[in-house]
Amino acid sequence: DAKTTQPTSMDCAEGRAANLPCNHSTISGNEYVYWYRQIHSQGPQYIIHGLKNNETNEMASLIITEDRKSSTLILPHATLRDTAVYYCIVRARTNNQGGKLIFGQGTELSVKP
Amino acid sequence: GAVVSQHPSWVICKSGTSVKIECRSLDFQATTMFWYRQFPKQSLMLMATSNEGSKATYEQGVEKDKFLINHASLTLSTLTVTSAHPEDSSFYICSARDRTRSNEQFFGPGTRLTVL
Numbered sequence: 001d002a003k004t005t006q007p008t009s010m011d012c013a014e015g016r017a018a019n020l021p022c023n024h025s026t027i028s029g030n031e032y033v034y035w036y037r038q039i040h041s042q043g044p045q046y047i048i049h050g051l052k053n054n055e056t057n058e059m060a061s062l063i064i065t066e067d068r069k070s071s072t073l074i075l076p077h078a079t080l081r082d083t084a085v086y087y088c089i090v091r092a093r094t095n096n097q098g099g100k101l102i103f104g105q106g107t108e109l110s111v112k113p
Numbered sequence: 114g115a116v117v118s119q120h121p122s123w124v125i126c127k128s129g130t131s132v133k134i135e136c137r138s139l140d141f142q143a144t145t146m147f148w149y150r151q152f153p154k155q156s157l158m159l160m161a162t163s164n165e166g167s168k169a170t171y172e173q174g175v176e177k178d179k180f181l182i183n184h185a186s187l188t189l190s191t192l193t194v195t196s197a198h199p200e201d202s203s204f205y206i207c208s209a210r211d212r213t214r215s216n217e218q219f220f221g222p223g224t225r226l227t228v229l
Contacts, residue, residue: 038190041223043206099216103158
């Protein structure tokens, strides 16, 4: 699986938008971009994923550049409960046994009052 | 989303004993489950892929005789840490792939293992 690069940490003011960048310059054509987050001492939580189009759900928006070499996760109105480590992962989305989720170091987001 | 549970949520054991951790998919069937380990201040490290009805596939550097995985049904995988030592103390997390949801992967809450 392709590797990703994320900033180690970021701060965000409560109520403001949190924009978390991710570089995945070696992504291949059949690989999707996934975002998960992990609140301290819990299992990872799925946030969103996309291939090439921008995606939005109730949790966040995902903006993928046209060349697919980078993406940004946007939390539109960050709350204190959004404080977590955010992982950007690229993975082939297949219907067989392939496509393991390999975690990098992630970005530790601190939302401050 | 789909629900994955783990049992126990935490366990303390003596060095040299074996510990079994269960991972269950509660509302879906999972032919494939995954086991991760996470040390403090570090990311998740994939240990092995558990396949229902067949042998697990271990990642490089993970001892298969040390970490026994059994995936006997479509809703249950177990990880047994044999002859546990203090260096095996870690946060163990499982995940399960849901075929009905395009093979998306859902994670359990984790099990904190402390070996004294």
